[in-house]
Amino acid sequence: MAKRQARFTTQDLEGLPELEDESPALWDGSLGDVPRKLLTSAVRCFASNGFHATTTRDISSAVGLSPGALYVHFPSKEVVLFEIIRTAHQRVLAYVTEPAVLGIEDPVRHLQALVARYTSWHARYHVAARVSQYELAGLSAEHYEEILETRHRTNDVFRAAVERGVTTGAFADVDVKRVSRAILSLGIDLVRWYRRDGTDSPGQLGEFTAQLALKMAMTPDLDLGPAPLGTPAASSA
Amino acid sequence: MAKRQARFTTQDLEGLPELEDESPALWDGSLGDVPRKLLTSAVRCFASNGFHATTTRDISSAVGLSPGALYVHFPSKEVVLFEIIRTAHQRVLAYVTEPAVLGIEDPVRHLQALVARYTSWHARYHVAARVSQYELAGLSAEHYEEILETRHRTNDVFRAAVERGVTTGAFADVDVKRVSRAILSLGIDLVRWYRRDGTDSPGQLGEFTAQLALKMAMTPDLDLGPAPLGTPAASSA
């Protein structure tokens, strides 16, 4: 009845990602050395075992501290999780709303830049991003609401970019809500499978995903009928 | 310091999905009534609070049983999780490998049918599918490996379908691995946001996603240069 499996070793393409160090560029520069190390340790623990399966001992002992030391720097384990998720969400939003990006006139180049940045950020910081996407249920209701607000701001950036391309005629007449949702899905789901030692660098994956996004937005709908055999998903019972 | 938040009520489009009953068509018909009810209860608990934050008391009390009753039907909480994830993965694989689907000659119609089925299944059973995607870390190493094998079989079905379209010339000369991965991402990520009371029925979402998949596979690569401003994801520090 092993309570936690340390599955750090037996990874697979579909498994949990390896856990390289993303700390230097991720955390706020005003943070002290020990809090930063604790956050980095927590990211690794949460990503591999999940928030609830991670103990405060796991987090602190990985950086050579005793169990109680964590509470000098953070009031609770939940706040550690919140700091991780908040930082990641704010970084992503800032990265796709830099003035130079928002100012791109051509709708095609604009969406291309947005998707490339969104995707490559998630790839570059895929371990922290994984925690940000998978462990939202560990947050308190208040912290959860705060994260949701940031997410909506980010989503709106993409929605507006697709909308602009459709209204200006640069894109095909696609469903804005469903297409922008699909684009975000491509950028988010990679935290499930991305590995730094795979064939794609974050930048390459960003460029490729931007291509896919533009194909979805610029190609007119095909006039196929419904899928053969229908899709009565309940028939598999 | 609420250990668990019962966030059943304050949902959002980005939040946890509502928890309708998916049981009748999902579980094995040979299962007794009580085990089926326990599995359904566990799906709801795991989906809203996560595996580790769910207690065996949560699962059993939701169906009007005492804490110990669960162990008459399942040897451990982990096995309950395994049964859920195993059933879902096997159902999906079976649904996209029905002979009538595999026998579709036209590569375009074949991929369309695959994506429509894969997507609509995940939408139809999105609560159980969410557990299957988000709670893999709760499995034992052995059970995890078994699930991975089923996943690979499913992934290979999509990879082969894209490959065939490319080699026969029905699709554009796209990167098979990356495109099939993106298609699977669209089908999987919906478990994060799908709601039964949204605008799309499972069938409609399946048809739309199949359209997107075909756009990705059939549209030749655009000859855009790299995204403006590059994608140096580390510059957001």
Place this chain on the structure above:
DNA sequence: GTCTATATGGCGATAGAC
């Protein structure tokens, strides 16, 4: 700020009556 020691409570799983 870090340590050791511990308070406090809840969890998974079992025992034994009915």
Place this chain on the structure above:
DNA sequence: GTCTATCGCCATATAGAC
């Protein structure tokens, strides 16, 4: 097969010395 009662364990978080 279900119940009540409980065991043994470990979690988060705190107290107080250094």
